[in-house]
Amino acid sequence: xxxxxxxxxxxxxxxxxxxxxxxxxxxxxxxxxxxxxxxxxxxxxxxxxxxxxxxxxxxxxxxxxxxxxxxxxxxxxxxxxxxxxxxxxxxxxxxxxxxxxxxxxxxxxxxxxxxxxxxxxxxxxxxxxxxxxxxxxxxxxxxxxxxxxxxxxxxxxxxxxxxxxxxxxxxxxxxxxxxxxxxxxxxxxxxxxxxxxxxxxxxxxxxxxxxxxxxxxxxxxxxxxxxxxxxxxxxxxxxxxxxxxxxxxxxxxxxxxxxxxxxxxxxxxxxxxxxxxxxxxxxxxxxxxxxxxxxx
Numbered sequence: 001x002x003x004x005x006x007x008x009x010x011x012x013x014x015x016x017x018x019x020x021x022x023x024x025x026x027x028x029x030x031x032x033x034x035x036x037x038x039x040x041x042x043x044x045x046x047x048x049x050x051x052x053x054x055x056x057x058x059x060x061x062x063x064x065x066x067x068x069x070x071x072x073x074x075x076x077x078x079x080x081x082x083x084x085x086x087x088x089x090x091x092x093x094x095x096x097x098x099x100x101x102x103x104x105x106x107x108x109x110x111x112x113x114x115x116x117x118x119x120x121x122x123x124x125x126x127x128x129x130x131x132x133x134x135x136x137x138x139x140x141x142x143x144x145x146x147x148x149x150x151x152x153x154x155x156x157x158x159x160x161x162x163x164x165x166x167x168x169x170x171x172x173x174x175x176x177x178x179x180x181x182x183x184x185x186x187x188x189x190x191x192x193x194x195x196x197x198x199x200x201x202x203x204x205x206x207x208x209x210x211x212x213x214x215x216x217x218x219x220x221x222x223x224x225x226x227x228x229x230x231x232x233x234x235x236x237x238x239x240x241x242x243x244x245x246x247x248x249x250x251x252x253x254x255x256x257x258x259x260x261x262x263x264x265x266x267x268x269x270x271x272x273x274x275x276x277x278x279x280x281x282x283x284x285x286x287x288x289x290x291x292x293x294x295x296x
Contacts, residue, residue, distance in 0.1 A: 051128060053179045054171045054287045055083035058148060061169070061181035067123030072114030072137045073130045078107060080126050090119045124148065127155050134158075143294045148287050154260075156288035160190060164293055171287035181289075188281035189288070196233050202278050222273060226252075226266065234277065241275060260284070 058064070067087050071080050074091045076098050081089045091109040093099055102109035110117060115132050121142045127134055127149035134155055141147060147165065149155040159165045167186055174180040193199045200216045216233075223229055223236045226249070243249035244264060245257065255263040261274050282288070 050285070051077060052079040052082050055079055055126070055148065057171050057179040057181050058146075058169075058287065058289060059083050062146075064124070068120070069124045069126060070119045070122040070137065070140065071126040071128075072117070072134075073127075073132070074109075075129055076102070077129065078102065078105075081107060084124070087123075090122070092117045092119065121145075130155065141292045143292050145292050147290045147292070149290075150287060151284035156284070156290075157190075159288070159290045162290075165290040166293060167288065168291045169289040170282050171289065172282060185281060189279055191280045192277040193280060194234060194277070196231075198280075199234055199278065218274060222271075238277075241273065244273070 064084065065086050067084075069080050069084050069087050069089045070092075071077075071089065072092045074093050075095060078089075078091070089108065091099070091102055091107055092112045092114045093109075094111065094113055096111045099109045099111040110119075114130075115136050117136075119140055122140050123142060123145045125137055125141050125145070125147045127137065127147060130137075130153060138147060138159075146168075147159060148171075149159065151157055160167055167189070168183065170182045170186065170189060171179055172182060193202060196216070199219065202216070219233045219237045222240065223233045226240055227236055229236055240249065241262070244252050244254055244262070247254070249266075251267045253265040255265060255270075257275070260276050261272050264271050264273060
């Protein structure tokens with residue numbers, strides 16, 4: 001992030017709590033901005049704990065029993081071995097103590113730079129904790145093989161644009177709370193919400209450390225703060241982003257622009273703006289499943 005954000009708030013209203021926020025509510029929310037940080041302190045532990053049931057949903061749906069599963073940038077997460085107990089699972093990371101610990105516990109773990117390491121052809125690539133470009137790990141996926149990733153750093157968005165892969169499923173919580181392997185209406189995962197009412201009805205937030213999509217409250221508070229307007233929030237928010245990038249928004253300085261947020265200084269104060277609207281389906285914590293195309 002470009003600079004240290006405002007102090008954490010202990011009581012940030014969640015999306016949907018305010019249907020008609022008052023001016024006082026808006027001012028309080030702006031004062032309590034935390035640079036996108038979620039309330040929970042154990043966000044990473046919660047996020048990683050969701051990896052196994054999501055991977056298990058993939059394994060069950062495809063009845064994937066035997067094959068090679070590769071998990072680069074794995075740190076100490078061994079959830080693929082639990083989800084694919086009959087498969088060969090290869091771990092790679094530059095963290096020497098962690099890799100030695102995994103080796104001692106019987107895992108096939110390599111102290112290697114995943115940007116250079118060659119695990120051989122793999123049936124399933126798990127990209128969940130990547131800290132570097134993922135082109136090299138992706139290159140080891142067999143034709144007909146799978147990539148499982150989220151979209152925290154844009155891996156799913158990148159693969160969706162690749163001519164070598166097809167998007168085949170989204171793993172997300174079902175109505176009963178269990179994770180489901182969903183193959184319906186997949187193109188909705190790439191369509192942004194475009195009007196205020198649609199955005200207002202959006203309620204999924206996930207377990208992210210960052211609130212990685214600008215939910216209705218974020219849009220309302222930002223538009224009112226910067227423009228003073230009280231309608232057409234979605235369109236006004238997009239115009240704010242556009243003007244910041246063009247350098248035409250008065251009193252605003254762009255510090256860092258990336259996926260999925262940008263950092264700015266506005267009238268001497270730090271603020272984080274999220275650069276993509278929520279999609280009609282899916283959030284970046286979900287698992288996006290891609291299959292490498294088979295070329296005749």
